[in-house]
Amino acid sequence: MSAYREITGGVTAAQGFLAGAVSADIKGNGNEKLDVGALITTVPATVAGVFTMNTLAAAPVVVCRRRITGGSARAVIFNSGNANACTGAQGITDAERAAAHFAQRHNLPVESVLITSTGVIGVPLPMTRLLEALDRIELRPDGGKDAAIAIMTTDTHPKEVALQLSLHGRTITIGGMAKGSGMIHPNMATMLAYITTDAALTPSYAQALLRRVADRTFNMLTIDGDTSTNDSLLLFANGLADSQSLSEADEESAHFEEAITIVAERLAIMLARDGEGATKVIESHVFGAASDPDARCIARAIVQSPLVKTAIYGADPNWGRIACAVGYSGAQVNPSILDMSIEKYLLMQAGNPIPFDKQAVSEAIKASDHVHIVIHLHLGDATSRAWGCDLTEEYVHINAEYTT
C-alpha cells in the first residue's frame, strides 16, 4: 500500500500519546488563553530533534539538545508567552527546574522530560505560575488540540495534522502540531513543531530522518527572515503500533519517510498561511538548477524577498522582482536561458520578457490564496520548493506593538 489516509487529530492521534494544557497567564497580562501544556508517551519513545542555528539559542533549546542525545524520551512540556531566551544562566536553571518538577509529579526520569518555550525574549520565566500550572495539566488521549492551542503566540488558529499508513502490514499513525507565526526563517523555519508516531524507529534513523525531513519542509519556509532563538522540531516514536524497528536498511523506510514528510510539509504550509498578517501562501518551485544548494537558495530567495512578498500582496505581476531575487540568490544562473511563470502564465522565456495580459495575471494572483512561482534554470537536474507568505501592513502593525 502506498497511500496515506488523512485522519483528524494531532499529536495524540497515534497510540499511547496523551496531552493537555492549562491557562497560566505566563505573560502576566490577565489573558486566559491556554499557555502551558505537556505531551507524554505512555511508554518510552525514540526521540529526535532539530533545533535553531541561532548562536543565542534559548535555554529550553540548550536543555533539549543535551537530553535528546540519549535517543529516548517520555515527555515534553511547553509554554507560550515567554521564550526563556537571553535569560542567562538563570534561564537554564529555570528550564531544568520546570522539567524536573513535571518529571517528579509523573514519576519519570528527569532526563526523559524535554521543554520548549516560545514568546517574548529576555524576560525570566514566571516560575511560580509555571510550576503551579504544570501540576494542573490533565493528560488525555484527546488533548492534542489543547496542546496545539497552548503553543500559539500570534498564530490565529491551532495547527494539527494526522495521517495513517500501513507499515509491515500494520496500521501506524503519524500526528503533528506546530506554531508560527513571526520570526520564522530556515534553520529552523518553524518555532515549535512536534511529530508523534506509534511506529518504532531506531534512534540513529530517527535523527537522520528528521534532519532530512526538516531540510525539505520547515527549513524551506520563511516568514520574515528572522531565525528564532527557540526553533525546535521534535519527533517521538513509541512503537506501540508496530514493534519492528525501522532503520535506513528497511525496505519500507522510504514509504514511512514520504508519510512523515507529508505531515511536516502540511504543517509548514499551515505556518506560511498563518504568517503574521499574511493573506496568501507563496510557493516557489525551482527546476533545472545546477545543484541542490543552488535550487534551495533560489527557492528561498524568492519567498523571502520583501519586494516579491509585497507585489504578491498587491496582486502585482511585477515579475522583475522575482528575477532580481533569483539574481542575488548567490546560485549559478544563466540569465539568457531562464524561464519564469506566475501561476499558469509564462512571463519570461530564455531570458526575454514575454508580453502578457497584466490584468489577467493580476486577477489570477488576486483569486488565489496559494500563489505558485515557477523558475526553470535549464542548467541541471536539481529541484526545490520553498514556502512563504505575502507581506502586508498587518505584519508591520502586529510587530510594531508586540511588547509595549
Place this chain on the structure above:
Amino acid sequence: MSAYREITGGVTAAQGFLAGAVSADIKGNGNEKLDVGALITTVPATVAGVFTMNTLAAAPVVVCRRRITGGSARAVIFNSGNANACTGAQGITDAERAAAHFAQRHNLPVESVLITSTGVIGVPLPMTRLLEALDRIELRPDGGKDAAIAIMTTDTHPKEVALQLSLHGRTITIGGMAKGSGMIHPNMATMLAYITTDAALTPSYAQALLRRVADRTFNMLTIDGDTSTNDSLLLFANGLADSQSLSEADEESAHFEEAITIVAERLAIMLARDGEGATKVIESHVFGAASDPDARCIARAIVQSPLVKTAIYGADPNWGRIACAVGYSGAQVNPSILDMSIEKYLLMQAGNPIPFDKQAVSEAIKASDHVHIVIHLHLGDATSRAWGCDLTEEYVHINAEYTT
C-alpha cells in the same frame, strides 16, 4: 590641514563637471518629473565603478563594467522610470545606442560615455523618447541638483553632498549624488550613486579606493534586503584642481580617502533616511568582534531584521529581537559576555538582561529620528557600523502598488 569644509552642491561642485536633466516621460504615464540626465567632465577623468553582485545585472551595468576597464571616461547618462533590466540582448543594444547617441552629439569617444538606469524591471527602454530627451539636455555647471532629481524613483527628495579639503596645498572638491529607496541591500547597497572630484587619481588607486569606500558605506546599508539588478557607484576624478596624481603611495592619500568616505557615508545615511516608508534611520555599531567579517555581518543582520525594524518603528524596546539577530548572523558570539544598548540605555550586560525603564527607552526611541544600537562582543578588536531604516505600513503600501 585635516578638516573638511562642507559646501553646497553635488556632482557639479568640483571644477569641470557639468550636468543637466530633462523630462522625457520614460514611464509613459504622463508624469513631468525630470527623468533623463547627463553628467560630463570637460576633460577626461579617471573613472572607477562598483556594481551590483546580482547575476541578473541590468544592461547598463554590463555596459558600464566593460567601459570602466579603460580607467577613463568623459560622461555618464542616466534615466529613472525604467531599469533596462531583464530585457535580454535588446537591453544591451538599447543601452549602447543611447550612450552612442549622446557621445556623437557631444563629440566624445563612444567608449567614454557610461549609462545607468533605475526603475521598473523587464520593460524595454522607450528609445524614441530617451534619444529625443538626450538631445534636449543642457549641460550646466549648476546642473547637479537637476541631475539628482532625474535619478529619483520613489525617493522623496534629491540627495546631494559636497565638501572641500586641502590636498598637496591645493583646495580640491568632492561632490556626490545618489538615489534609493527600495530594493536596497549590500553588494551594492545603493541603486545609483555618483561621486565627482577635481583631484587627480591613478586608475588603479581610484578603483581600489572606491571598493574600500563602498565596503564601509553603501555596502553597510540595507533597506529591504533586496540586492538590485542596477546598483552602480561611479567615481570620476578629472584632476582640474590638482594635477598631482594620488596613489596609495602618496602620504596624503589617507586624508583623501577619509574625505571621500565621508561623502559616501553621508549619501548612504541619506538613502537610509529616505528608505521607502521610513520614519527613522537605524544605525548599528558593533564593537569587540573576533574579525572584520563577523563585525560586518552582525551590524548588517541587526539593521536588516524586519522584527528589529518594526520594533524601532513602534518605539518598542524589544531588545530580544536585536539579540536574536546577533545570534543568527552567523558570526562568532559568546552569549554570556554580550553587551547591548539602545541609545544611551544598557539593556543587556554579560549576557544577562538588565532591568530598565521601558517607558524611558521607548520615549528615547520615539524622540529620535536616528536610533543607535550598540553591541559589544568582547571577543576581539574588530568594529563595524551599518545603516538601515524602520519598516512601516507605508513600505508595504508603496510596494504593493508599484506597477499596477
